[in-house]
Amino acid sequence: MAGISLEKIEELAPDQASLIAARKLVKPGGWSGLSSDRAGLIWGECQGSGSSPYRVIVSEADADYKCTCPSRKFPCKHSLALMWMRAEGKVAFEAAGTPEWVQDWLRRRRTSSGASAESEKDDASRAKSLAGAVVEEPDEVDPKAVARAAAARDRARREREDAIVAGLDDLDTWLVDQAEAGLAGFAGHAGKSCRSIAQRLVDAKAPGLASRVDALPNRIYGLPESARPMAAVEQLGQLHLIAEAYRRHESLSADLRADVRREVGWTQSREALLSEEGTVTVSGSWRVAGTVSEVQPDRLRRLETWLWREDPGEGPRIAALVDYVPVVAGQTKGAYRTGEQMQATLLFYRSARPLRALVREVISPAEERDSEIALGDRDLLKAYSEYEEAMATIPWLNVSPLSFADTRLRRNGERLFLCPAENDELALPLISSQAEAASPLLAIERFSGFGLWDGYTCRLCLAQTPLGRWVGE
């Protein structure tokens, strides 16, 4: 089976106990209706402790899954067991059409990391049938109701725009207060102060900006004490830039307008993105260059997958797939693992520097690859220059990917720094939480890699070394 291997199941499992529990279920006897659509979807029903069997679905293309059991582990033992049986290939999965409950999941599935071709077809067929219904049953459509709904949406949108602008005015007032009081001591009261203005921004329907403000204290506290006042100036300065850009968004290019609106909190549904004209679509061989799993202050876990396109050619080489899951759901990892390769078509959100994307179509599912990712030969200095160019294009740029060659790790006190292998012209501090895990790289004279730079510290996601691949989790 392509897509899911035993190694991948091992990585997906939340803990060893889940694997052990799943192993007990890897027996066809406990299952009924084990089926496959032969297009990457498998499902079955497993008799658990409940009165009715649990329904389990797995998408092989992206290792997405769903189970109706009440477990708080993700994936649960039933999902793992279904994957396991598939990976081992000892159990026959009957070819069958997707039952209603599977189709229901496909329709509901909300994933930026890749809807299968099936779900695309599904959307298309749904659109078609709706269109057909309109043609065949015109008397059921009430034009007044349609107009009323459109007007209501328009009114809500205008109200939100007004609320956001009012919120931004309050943000400016808050910024002036901070600057009047002096930013040398901002770090001392950042937590409380930022929480109150973040709350105001939530009320003003600007959740994106609110999240940014909410994350600001942690960002500042993570820096050495001496760097905090300057960081406060930089970070608060960016907030004003965003507010100003938003107020003037009509004078910005369409791409930058999309960036600032997204930064403030406007979102775009998958369907809207699919139907939008002029979006960047890139097909190719994508390698997973890094993954990030981080809990946000709003108790959502952000799962990022950073993809690197190996084929040269037009369009972005780097793409970020982002998923959000509630922390209480217990899921700590996304579906992809660093080093995996997949053939896919990605659809990029509009941006002056397109990065965030959706998987529009998976041509061949993600599979592990031992080979090095062809990250190119730009050195760290060149990679950093590209970051500066990106910052000139999007002044409030928060995190930017860096891919580099000929780099080494060096140590000063407790801190580790990424430096060019040949000179000391640049030293990018590594995030402190990676100091232990990354320290074996100190013995490597030269490596290529991929990391995420936030202006202060670099999160090293991947290092390709003579000793093999080092992966930052």
Added chain:
Amino acid sequence: MNTEELRANMLPVLLSGARRESGEELLMLGSDREHSLLRALSLTGQSLRFTRRPVPSEFAVEHWPRDERRIVPDRLRRPILRLLDRSTEDAARALALVFDRQKLRPHPFDLPMLDGFVHRHADRLGATAQFWVQRQTPSQQLRGYFEADELTPKNWTESSLRPRVKFLKELRKQDAGSARKLLEQCWAGESPDNRVQLLSTLQTGLSAEDRQFLESIQKDRAPRVRAIVHKQLALLSGEAGDNAALTACMERIQRSKTGLLKKRAALKLELPANVKEHETNRWIQEQFAEMNIAQLAHACEMLDRELVEAAEKDENLLFALALMSSREKRIDLLDAITNELPEAWGRMSELSWDDDLERDREEADAWAAALVKPKKWLPPVPFPAWSWLHRQMEGHLPTTIMRDVLGSKAWKEQLEPEKKGGSEFVQVICALCPRELRGMVRAQLEPLEADRKDKGWMLLDILDELENVR
């Protein structure tokens, strides 16, 4: 205004607070104060963002050692990480031993994830692992990273303890005097733990020539060192009259005659009334620590074989003899004793063995064969004794003994499906199992619940793979 002027003018205002400053600088950015302040904030912030961070004035020079060992194959890295995640110390030790035997080392990138394992078994995992463990040690306390077979009289003090003990013991076999001289030279600079371990090597080839050195360290600061010195001096003296411990023991050994037709001597050890049952083994170990079997037999006016026969009705005296014969590597006596006292090793495992002897493979096999009598166990030996056995053996059991273990009632009871409990017992049996019997263990484990057998099974698979690495 260029960016440098902007920073020079605006940064002090923004940091100390605009309300404390005159605000004249802000007028450069417009007449509206609030608006100018916000512009100053965003422009200065942005100018700071485009300023590259200063490079530290110096970086540490890394001294990662050259490691001649091969790195463990990639395909085994993940299974090893999984195995060591909540495995028993026995499984970890078995893994470390095979790393050592095969001259393998963990992948350097796995060291942070294997930190606990590497700390406990660094001596067996190669130079890189030893460097990893010592990376935060002050430079003056650092040791070198030599394999035991790379040591010479010139560099032997630079290595870690285990290879040094091994080196010294080998040297004692070939040239006891040179080995003692090396020990004398480094003695003053060694830690108490090192002194205990190094001094125990004198046991190999102990002779009257060692007496002077032993007498010179009789007043060592560490009580454990003093105890070993006294023991070795007692061994050298060979006279009952010189040995106060022996005299004290003899006062507690009652002699009598037994048998109807043929009278035989019988010995009985009288324990002091204040020694409680759970303290018995410890008391016996302490009382009989400073004498040898020859001295005891001489004091009892018997041959050493007769000593065992005379003590056969007294489990405590038999246990004392088992301890002494194990220490003196008297395998023939130990074998005779455990025929009468098969649970001797269970009792031994309850004791701490700070000064236990290094045994080579052949000695360890013979010792285990004499000590472990699976067919005689009743009641079954508890888990800690198995773990102790693996520690003492530093490897697997001889095939014949292990075959008996796998057929023993004690082990069969562990395999019963309704038996509840963890997988510790399974892991230690797998750790003790020689290669040729692993198939048999796998077959026995097959019917068990996955959570009881998984770790043991995993250990067997990994050991098989590691032993095949060429």
